[in-house]
Amino acid sequence: MAAPRPVPSFDPAHQPLAGLAGVGARTADKLAARGLLTLQDLWLQLPRQYEDRTRIAPIRGLQAGQPVQVEGVVEAVERGFRYRPMLRVALGDDSRATLVLRFFHFRPAQVAQFRVGARVRCYGTPRPGQHGLEIVHPSYRILGDDERPGLGDSLDPVYPQVEGVGAATMRRLIGQALERLPGHDVLELLPSAAADAHGLPTLREALLTVHRPPPRADLGALLAGTHPAQRRLALEELLAHHLSLRRQRIALQRHGARPFDVPGQLADRLREALPFALTAAQQRVYDQVGRDLRQPVPMLRLVQGDVGSGKTVVAALAALLAVEAGTQAALMAPTELLAEQHLASFRAWLEPLGVRVGWLAGKVGGKARTRALADIAAGEVQVVVGTHALMQEGVEFRGLGLVIVDEQHRFGVHQRLALRDKGASGGRVPHQLVMTATPIPRTLAMTAYADLDVSAIDQLPPGRTPVQTVVLSAERRPELIERIRAACAEGRQAYWVCTLIEEDAAKPSSAAAGSGARADVVAQAAQGTFEALGAALPELRVGLVHGRMKPADKQQAMRRFKGGETDLLVATTVIEVGVDVPNASLMIIENAERLGLSQLHQLRGRVGRGSAASSCVLLYQPPLSQMARQRLATMRATGDGFVIAEKDLELRGPGELLGTRQTGLAAFRLADLARDADLLPAVHAIGEQLLRESPQIADRLIERWIGGAARYAAA
Structure with a gap:
């Protein structure tokens, strides 16, 4: 792979929007409320769809559901009040066909505009009506007798709405920002071969194409997000998110963690007492967890497994390693129902080994809460099971060495951090084990959890009936x-x-x-x-x-x-x-x-x-x-949860699948993990190269797409 590009000495991307014509203090405040502060923000305010006003379509050839621009003469006007106010305008053209324009919200002045014989140019999506095709509330323009307005020379972008800033103003401001788009050498951050390997344009070419698609552009590809220009932007956006997560992982590993360099006698005793043997998958994941816990840097591992695959046993074995090392372990679950079941399992497994298991949930109050808090603080309870109550003020651990979070996607990242920070001391933080019974597709895990090591218990215990x-x-x-x-x-x-x-x-x-x-x-x-x-x-x-x-x-x-x-x-x-x-x-x-x-x-x-x-x-x-x-x-x-997860990603997309509080994936401007999965290997390769050889470029990519503040703190 080619070497990363040098950092240019001048970058206009951060020029404030106040320099654009028409951006006064009031408009600047409205734009700022949507996070639009600089020229770069406007370059990356990407269209959500397009309107093709480069041609006039004959009415006879219109098809329902396909947006079009038509021009015709008003043949009839009808104003009715049968169920609610309604205005219907019949429009005809040289193709000797008629299209109905229907309005439910209108002013008397609009009715007067639509006189019989007036020429109208309008844009909208036809749909079947009572008397042929109709367009409900089209955008339109009444043309003068001698007016022959030209057609657009590019597809019209439709941008996300900004409260208080009209669509026309938004297009004009973005147009001004694009006029100040710098040359390729200043704008480009990726290694020179990165886009070439996928046959993609430069960033400058991609931005100009996405904002101002030429008439010959493939509208279907643009609407589907598969145009090469969009793919180029998606590659860089995915890379920025990947780099952000990797940065967080690197920052976390700058902390130390207490290594659990113990023989594992307690864990061995539990395994001998269990009425079942670990599956090969459980043993593999437990070995991975054990290796992590013996390191002087904090473990951050996600264990995913289908329902009934036996994640809780692996968590219990990890907790015993923490106890044997002289520290405490805490298991947090999102509901009292789930936490109570973990409590029952942990007490049945661990207390016969002499390990005391505590309980802390919202409903634990009064003297019971006071006693529980004192036992935790004194270290008399070695393993604590609970809900969000574990993160509350007043909960202090004597020496928290391992944090286990079940169904982690149901917690916001900051909630997990609050529990982790209760074990931070002397530059050390606890090891973290997060679990989910919702299998995550490999493509999603590669990107959404780039800050985690991912293990899969992909085997059900024997005896489970399909x-x-x-x-x-x-x-x-x-x-x-x-x-x-x-x-x-x-x-x-x-x-x-x-x-x-x-x-x-x-x-x-x-x-x-x-x-x-x-x-x-x-x-x-x-x-x-x-x-x-x-x-x-x-x-x-x-x-x-x-x-x-x-x-x-x-x-x-x-x-x-x-x-x-x-x-x-x-x-x-x-x-x-x-x-x-x-x-x-x-x-x-x-x-x-x-x-x-x-x-x-x-x-x-x-x-x-x-x-x-x-x-x-x-x-x-x-x-x-x-x-x-x-x-x-x-x-x-x-019944395979991993197959189901892949299909769920295909049908619903990543934001719903993972939960936006956890990942911020809903904040993707353009990229789609299901659609753009084939770009992920390149994203990983480029990302590791930048972190290794040109970290300042990595920082600029993160800032460009995500902003100066991290999406969420290092989890």
Whole structure:
């Protein structure tokens, strides 16, 4: 790879916008509120779509759904008030066809403009109407009798809205900024061969093309984000985000960490006491964690594994290494329900070894909280399990050596930092182990977690029975009631998952458990379903859990179900993560078409945890969208969480998959991890070269795309 470029002595990118014509103090404040402060900010304020005003399309050739510019003569005007005020204008042209312009919001002056015989040029997207194609609220211009305005010589960019700054003003200001775009030698930061290897233009060429696409530009490619100019920008943006994460990793490793250079006797004793042997995948990941913990720099490792793959055992073994080294370990989970289950597992495994396990959650108050805080501070509790309460003021550790965060994507990064900082002392910070039961596609992990070492437990323990997945229309709900009755008669338990809590959250709706198909029903409320199923199955003990219940009531309902005192649990997606009831063998997910693949997979993972054959029924309300059809088909075809994660990335994109609080991926201006995955190997290669040979260029790339402040502190 060619050497990185030298840093130019002059860079106009940081010139303030006050130097542009028309940017007074008020406009500058409005732009600044959107983070637009310099010329560079405007260069990178990229269009979200384009309008093709370079030609006039004949009305006869228009196609529904394809934006066009047309010009014609007003043939008729109709103003009506049947349901609401409406203005309809019939427009004809030389192709002897008619297009209707429809307005619902208009002023009397607009009506007067549309006199019969007036020439109008307008732009919009045709759609089928009552009398042929129509455009609702087009942008338009009334032409004078002798007016023959020229056509544009490039596609018109449509920029993200900035409050208080009109679209025309935004285009004008960005146009001025582009006039000050420096030459290639000043602007380019990538090694000379980087873009050439992919057949991509220079940054200057890419910016000019994206902002001012010529008429011959491939509009379809531009709208899809696959034009070479956009690919060039995506390459640099992905590189900047990768460099930012790598910088954070390097900054973290400047801290020391206490090395756990111990023989691992406690961990060995736990392994001997377990009623099962570690899988090869668990052993591999535990070995990786053990090597990290023996180093004098802080571990930062993500362990991902499918539901039921055995991540908690690996976490417990790591905690024992910390205890044997004379430090404390803390495990933080996002919900009390999940934290309580970890507490039960850790106490069952560790306390027979003489390791005291403490508990700290929001509901722990009064004398119990005071005693727990004192025990933690004195080091009498070696392992602490809890929720966000672990991060609160007043929680002090005697010597926190290992932080374990479960379902880490549910926490903001700063929340994890708050817990890590409780163990910072003398230039040392705790080791960090973060876990997720949501498998992350390799392409996403490579970019979103460039600051982490990633391990995968990609093997389920023996004895786990595959879950049969069935997709049924809501019309067949009565059959499911009988299926629940039969399963519970055999001593099994079942879940019925709903997406809403109260009936009025989705009008119109019905709570009747056997009502069959219902028009316009978007969700079945948990409360109504609980009541209806209780009436339809009077011989069964039916429970209810949802997020609005008081924590104590929710915990009690879950304990009753786990203890076998409840046959059927009606729940919202609050049970998505961590609920472990081996006797539950049937799950019904109401309105499954409303949920994403990862959430459906997490819910399905609540059954199949015992030895009995288990089933998951995905109940949908027709008609299905194309995306919902693909999701349900994927769930039926595979139980592999990593395959499902790849499909989820393809369908939903990275922002939703990972959560924007965790990654900031929603802040990508142009790049798309699913679409641009083939660029990632180059991103990694260029990134490592820049960090090694030209760190100042790396800093400028981060500043260009992300800003002077890091997206989030080193996690």
